[in-house]
Each structure stands twice: as structure tokens, then as C-alpha cells.
Amino acid sequence: MKILLLSCFLYFTLFQIIKSEPVLDTNNEQVRPGYTYYILPATAGNGGGLTLAKGENGSCPLDVFQARNSQNVGIPLKFLMVNSSAGLVIDENEDINIKFAARRYVSICNVSTVWKIEEGIVTTGGIKGGSENGTSTSLFTIQKYEDAYALQYCPRATGCSFICPRLLCGYIGILPAENGSRHLAVNRPVFKIVRFLPFLVAIILSTSFIFLVKAQSISEPVLDNSGKALEKGSQYFIVPVSGRSNEGGLDVSGIRNTVDPPVVTQNPQSSAGNSLRFTPVDSNENIVRLSTDVNVKFMDIIFTNNRSTVWTINTTLIPQRYLVAVGGVEGNPGRDTLGNWFKIDKYEDAYKFVYCPGVCETCRPFCGDIGIIVEPNNKRVLFVGSDKPLKVKFENTTSVITVTKAPPNASNYPDRLPIMSINVVMCIVIGYLTKVM
Structure with missing residues (x-):
């Protein structure tokens, strides 16, 4: 009888091993150990990827959270095999360790970024390996x-190898907190799962999570x-795509009988406005990507009081309105610079600006498309939350020769010095030298 039971146990164990299929990414390729992947929600608007932050008491180790901003892809991860005799791909039902592929987070708490379970919460500080090393968590x-x-x-039972039966298993899901943070935790309900999306996706948890194919x-x-x-x-110049002849490029202006702080406005005439520079949040990134945090800075405006021309959000000039103003700072992503980060997204056959910063995982910023609100004096002010986004395209200043004229309201700014773009200055210098020669 014992032999029969043992045979049945071995049969079902081997059957489970044999019938396991490889896990596939969104390119329908096999997920491989040591490769880098993102995990993202399948349902739009249900938050972003997975990231790290300190828990409610602010202590170490770092816990695993879902980013609340749906445009934040989170931190890349790696899947590590526990069984050294396994193959070269990750199979379903196979013991694995999960590790964030971001070394900079190790120094924060001086522990590994390997996932582990502690009091039902997914946290870090785990040890690579199987349960025989006391790492069943x-x-x-x-x-x-x-x-x-x-x-x-x-x-599995502590001290037991991969051939031993598992203990009670639980799905990983989302545990929301009162402050809006979204902890990963065990035994949370798994929501309805959808198919792989074309570009993102492959694992789905509580609010439907998926692997993003390669990082x-x-x-x-x-x-x-x-x-x-x-x-x-x-x-670059911002080129409006509304088709209206009375809408020009972007400038700064005072509103409601005040010049401080200056807000970002759209010229009421067909002019190129002032040029801007975009700086991605990732200092190693040399191009601007869709749905990625950037600083936006006017380059053709100088204030004699050294005011910054970096875009920022102002909530004091008009009650309950998020206006786009200037006076922000570049870089230093985090809670203190939350109002200085913007995104560019596709909009029909052009683009739009979006305010929904993903630089602070514990913050809950107001998000929305950037459109135009018309003030009583007909000034067209950029603000957040419009159901009709400002539709724009971008023109490199090297392909445009234009004189930047002071707008009609320049007299309101005794501390402002309008300047001309460098290509205009060069044209004037070359013309003068040609004449004298």
C-alpha cells in the first residue's frame, strides 16, 4: 500500500513537472531567467508598474508597491531560477525568486531587492535560493x-527540496491603503484577466498585471x-494645430492685475512664440519619449530678477485651477519638485501636454490634459484638466528663422528682457559684415 501511494505521489509530481509550459512574454517569446522585464496593469487607468518605497512607518526594508500613475512603468525586474537543474526558460509553476534590477535601491536600506513575504506583505531583503536554505519566504x-x-x-516546507509538496499558496494582489498607496500582498482577489496587449504585457494580478516584454x-x-x-x-517652437489663424505659439504673461507669477499663455496671433527645451527625468536619456516626465523651459525669455523660466503648476492665482506658470526648477525628481514635471502624449494626428508626474510614488497629484482657459481680457492661459487639450506639434528652431517680438503685454514686465534666437543674431551679424566688406 505504501509503495502504491509513493508511486502515485511520484507520478503526479512528475506529471506536474512534465506538463509545465514555458511562460511567454508579449512577443510570444519564452521568458528567460536573468532577462529584464516590467510588470504593468492590463486595464488602463488602474495604476502603473511595480516600484519600491518605504512602508507607512517609513522604515526599512523597502516594500513593493504599484505606482498609482498609470503612465509610470515602474522599475524593471528579473526572474531567477531556484532549481539549478531547471532549463533555460521560466516555466509555469516553477519556483523562482523575483528581484528588482535597480542597484541604486540597494543602498537605501542596505538589503537586497529580492522579493520576500513578511506578514502577508511583499517586501524586499529576501535571499536568493530555495527553501532548503531557509528562504521559503x-x-x-x-x-x-x-x-x-x-x-x-x-x-515549501523549510528544509525541503523542490520535489516536496508546497504549503498553502496565495495569489499576489493589491492591498490599498487610506493614503492611496497600493501595497502588493498575499491572498488579495485576482481580478478578471485579459489577453496580452500588443506592446506591454504578460502577468496579471489583482487589478490585472502583466509582463512587459523586454525593458x-x-x-x-x-x-x-x-x-x-x-x-x-x-x-523647439510649439506649433498649435487647431487650424485657427488667431492662435500662435507660447509666451508668458501676467493675469488678473498681477505679474507675479507669470503664467504660460498662447499668443493671440500667428507667431512662433518663444522656443522651449525639454529635459527628460532620466539624465541618461537623450531623447524625449511619449508619456515620460520632462522639464519644460522657455529659452527666449530672461527675467532681470533671475526668475526661472521652467514650467511649474500654480494653484493660487485662480482658485481650484491648476495653471501652468514659470518659476520651477530643473531636475531633482521627487515630492518637492512634483509641480515641475510634464508629459507629452499622442493626440489624434499630433501631440498634447499632460500633467501627471510619476516622480513620487507616495504622492497623489491631480492629473489631466493641458488645454486653454480664456481670461476676461482674452488672454489664453494654459491649465490642467481640460477636456479639449491644446493640440500641438514641434518645430526645431534650427529650421525656422524668426524674430521674437515682445508681446503686447511686455510693458507689464519691467524685469523681462525678450531676446532673439541665435540664428536671427547670426543672420544680422553676417548681413552687417557683408555690407561693410
Whole structure:
């Protein structure tokens, strides 16, 4: 009888191993250990990718959260095999460790970024390996769930090898907190799962999570009118695409009998306005990509009081309105600079600006498209929350020769010095030298 039971146990164990299928990414390729992937929600508007932050008490280790901003892809991860005799791909139901592929987070708490379970919460500080090393709290699996996948926490008995039966398993899902943060936790309900999306996706958890195929393909670049990617450090004019002849480029102005702070406005005439520079949040990124945080800075405006011309959000000039003003700072992504980060997204056959910063995981910024609100004096002010976004394209200043004229309201700014673009200055100098020669 004992032999029969043992035979049945071995049969079903081997059957589970044999019938396991490889986990596939969104390119229908096998997920491989050590490769880098993102995990994103399948349902639009249900938050972003996975990231790290300190828990409610602000202590170490860093816990695993879902980013609340749906445009934040989170931090890339790697899946590590526990069984050294396994193959070269990650199979369903196979013991794995999950590790964030971001070294800079290790120094924050001086622990590894390997996932582990602590009091039902997914946190970090785990140890790579199987349960025979006392690391059963770091064992996870990827399970087929309907037509996609789900993550499970499936530990084995401590001191037991991979051939031993598992202890009670639980799906990984989302545990929302009162402050809006979204912890990953065990035994949270798994929502309805959808198929793989074309570019993102493959694992789905509580609010439907999915693997993003390789970390390299994040988002496509924003293009100028010549079809070239917007470059960090280059200057561009904003070209409205409304088709109205009385709407020009962007400028700054005072509103409601005040000149402080200046707000970003659209010229009421067909002019190129003032040129801008875009600086991505990633200092190693040299081009501007869709749905990625950037600083926006006017380059043709100088204030004698050294006011910054970096875009920022102002909530004091008009109650309950998020106006786009100037006076922000470049760089230093985080809570203190939340109002200085903007995104560029596709909009019909052109682009639009969006305010929805993803530089602070514990913040809950107001998000919205940037459009135009018309003031009583007919000034067209950029603001957040419009149901009719300002539709724009981008023109590199090197392809445009134009004199930047002081707008009609320049007298309101005794501290402002309008300047001409460098190509205009060069044309004037060359013309003068030609004449004297």
C-alpha cells in the first residue's frame, strides 16, 4: 500500500513537472531567467508598474508597491531560477525568486531587492535560493490564469527540496491603503484577466498585471515636424494645430492685475512664440519619449530678477485651477519638485501636454490634459484638466528663422528682457559684415 501511494505521489509530481509550459512574454517569446522585464496593469487607468518605497512607518526594508500613475512603468525586474537543474526558460509553476534590477535601491536600506513575504506583505531583503536554505519566504511562481498569468506565493516546507509538496499558496494582489498607496500582498482577489496587449504585457494580478516584454522597449520618441526625435538640449517652437489663424505659439504673461507669477499663455496671433527645451527625468536619456516626465523651459525669455523660466503648476492665482506658470526648477525628481514635471502624449494626428508626474510614488497629484482657459481680457492661459487639450506639434528652431517680438503685454514686465534666437543674431551679424566688406 505504501509503495502504491509513493508511486502515485511520484507520478503526479512528475506529471506536474512534465506538463509545465514555458511562460511567454508579449512577443510570444519564452521568458528567460536573468532577462529584464516590467510588470504593468492590463486595464488602463488602474495604476502603473511595480516600484519600491518605504512602508507607512517609513522604515526599512523597502516594500513593493504599484505606482498609482498609470503612465509610470515602474522599475524593471528579473526572474531567477531556484532549481539549478531547471532549463533555460521560466516555466509555469516553477519556483523562482523575483528581484528588482535597480542597484541604486540597494543602498537605501542596505538589503537586497529580492522579493520576500513578511506578514502577508511583499517586501524586499529576501535571499536568493530555495527553501532548503531557509528562504521559503522568497519563493514565488508564475501560474496560468485563464488566458494569461498570475503571480503566486507558494512556499515549501523549510528544509525541503523542490520535489516536496508546497504549503498553502496565495495569489499576489493589491492591498490599498487610506493614503492611496497600493501595497502588493498575499491572498488579495485576482481580478478578471485579459489577453496580452500588443506592446506591454504578460502577468496579471489583482487589478490585472502583466509582463512587459523586454525593458528596452518602453515608449516611442516624440517627433518634430521633420520626423526626427525631440532631443535633450535642442530648442523647439510649439506649433498649435487647431487650424485657427488667431492662435500662435507660447509666451508668458501676467493675469488678473498681477505679474507675479507669470503664467504660460498662447499668443493671440500667428507667431512662433518663444522656443522651449525639454529635459527628460532620466539624465541618461537623450531623447524625449511619449508619456515620460520632462522639464519644460522657455529659452527666449530672461527675467532681470533671475526668475526661472521652467514650467511649474500654480494653484493660487485662480482658485481650484491648476495653471501652468514659470518659476520651477530643473531636475531633482521627487515630492518637492512634483509641480515641475510634464508629459507629452499622442493626440489624434499630433501631440498634447499632460500633467501627471510619476516622480513620487507616495504622492497623489491631480492629473489631466493641458488645454486653454480664456481670461476676461482674452488672454489664453494654459491649465490642467481640460477636456479639449491644446493640440500641438514641434518645430526645431534650427529650421525656422524668426524674430521674437515682445508681446503686447511686455510693458507689464519691467524685469523681462525678450531676446532673439541665435540664428536671427547670426543672420544680422553676417548681413552687417557683408555690407561693410
